[in-house]
Amino acid sequence: MPKEKTRRCGGIDIGSNAIRLLIADGVPGDSPDLTERLAVRMPLRLGAAVFANGEIGEKIGLRLEHVMAGFASLARALDTVQLRACATSAFREAGDGTARAAAATAALGAPVEVLNGIEEAKMMARSARLAGLEGKVALIDVGGGSTEISIVEHERTLAVETFRVGTVRLLGGDRLDDEFARMHAWIGETSQQHQPDCLLGSGGNIRFINRMFGGNQTLAAGRLRQLRADLEPMSIEQRIGKYAMRADRADTITGALRIFLSALEAFELDSIAVRPKVGLAEGIVISMLTGENDAGKSL
DSSP: OOOOEEEEEEEEOOOOOOEEEEEEEEOOOSSOEEEEEEEEEEOOOHHHHHHHHHSHHHHHHHHHHHHHHHHHHHHHHHHHEEEEEEEOHHHHHHHHHHHHHHHHHHHHSOOOEEEHHHHHHHHHHGGGGOOOOEEEOOOOOOOESSSSEEEEEEEEEEEEESSOOOHHHTTTTTHHHHHHHHHHHHHHHHHHHSSEEEEEEESHHHHHHHHTSSSSEEEHHHHHHHHHHHHHHOOOOHHHHOOOOOHHHHHHHHHHHHHHHHHHHTOOOOEEEEEOSSSSHHHHHHHHHHHHGGOOOOO
16 A cells, blocks of 8 residues: 655644644544644733733734734745644633634634633643553643643543643632642542543643753652742742743743642652643644544645
């Protein structure tokens, strides 16, 4: 049989803290692998406006349109054949989300889909197989506005849930204790039936933390607790100076550590795995290569 040709697809993750474009090659089929061709991150922080004012607003909305137009140009310059954009927590809660999605769609030239929390978690779970981990894996993606957790095994999603716990949301001063309690309860109940063998972390903060510790891809809970204790007394400027963080990382990293450590405690696990190819943008690209509902727009 002739070997199938690779297909170049672009996935756009419109998050509450940043917007990420991934262009990757893969062979269409049930279990595609990905070869990254371009990855771009824009720290637009949609969630700061939405969680404070209830809408994205004109200024940030226009910046979003510029980002979408730029991403479209990059995709075409790299001969990308299919493009799909998915928006998450900030868009779900924005009063002007429908109008802003329509404007972003016009700028991109492809539909901007607003995923609900469960859809987002399931899309994320598609990328878990790229981690190469055995057994049952609890995948946790900590974003700016929400945290998604799924239990996967051999490419099957066994359980999935979303929580309104995110790093940008925590910056507003709300400790979100009720939502943390709901997350703990769900993990406890789910673990009785699907106790995971390991926890796999996703999101910009955990990838940055992994690089801080040499990129060894396994982070012990004790090291994460010590890092949180070291960082919390420091000012944003001190964190930037000592650890060469961007400003939008320096103010969210302790919130991310709180969420990851909370999940580790609830799952009764002592470490978290980190892999470079796991994320929502990767899941979006996989959805196009597997032909899910004719996902994405041909360019």
